[in-house]
Amino acid sequence: MREPLRHVADIRVGYSFRTKVENDPAGDVRVLQISDIRNAAALDPQALPRVKWPVASQPPLLRPGDLVIPARGDHYEALVIQGDEPMVASGQLFVIEPRTAVVRPDYLCWFLNRSESSNYILKNRAGSSIPSLSRPVLGDLPITIPALETQQKILALAQLWQQEQMLSERLLVNRQKMLEGIYSKLLES
Template identity: 35%
Template sequence: MTKAKLREIASIRTGYPFRSKIERNPDGTVGVIQMKDIDEYNHLELSDVYKVQLEDFSEEHLLRQYDILFRSRGVSNTAALVAEKIESFVAATPLIVIRVRSRKVVPGYLTWYLNQPCGQYQISRLSEGSSLLMVSKSALETLEIDLPPLETQKAIAEIAALSQREQQIMNELAQKRKAYINAVLMRKAVGG
């Protein structure tokens, strides 16, 4: 197993710096991914992404499939993978965009690693602030990543994605079961 600093295997940049509150625009052509668009399972949810009109932005701000979105501020400093092909989306600060540029790293593995206790421990040591934790881009660049062989990374990424999907399905099932039981009990309560 080898180790590498994050800056050695990926480019790291801050999200697009909006100067004011992000407002929906019905004629918007660019989707803006915010921290609210990453769920509790670190899955990117694109169904409620705000669309805006951006005139003065560089193409380098556009997200690509397999980019990693890192929550640099807040209670949870975790990462989410852009797993599907997307067009005309940018990430807003305080998200940090990590783009793997080494053929020796699987983006899904790196995302998984950042969210694991060993990655989270390192990240917590890099964070600043007392109540609202913040991880700077320069601090994140120094993060040391364990890199097993490529085939092992691929297997870990695949199993982690399946496990994440299983968690989501189990949660949806529990919510539907609760709603069903409550509906049955309510019918009984009102004499039905």
């Protein structure tokens, strides 16, 4: 089944702060900004700035299973929110709330990070100096939605591939160290 993203998830823009986000150690809510998701694998919610939320309104908190994706720039990598840390997305991000009966959040994230989705976004974004992605364009992004069981198989395969890549990188680093040692021995003789 192939559906536009808006048919399988709700999409909203993050919260627009009126001023620059400054860390307040006494703050009750953390703020996720566009710069924080450039390296999604290293995201540490504890390192995000805190802000004091005004009592007059409820913060639009991110929930586990929500996704965020940049609304502007050159990199459009999606990230699944995990954990229970009270956190809001800044206005530079779109928040995608999957309808989990149809699609798993981690599958949707995997699909959004595929080259097919990236090509769609890059082709349909607007602006020349700072390219931006509109909510209607994001909502029209075609998503292939297999059965939940198939989604799980794809995710398991993707995880194995990720592990293989990490092991290959470690092997290359070890081989480089070994060769540096051999070079040093040869130069000494």
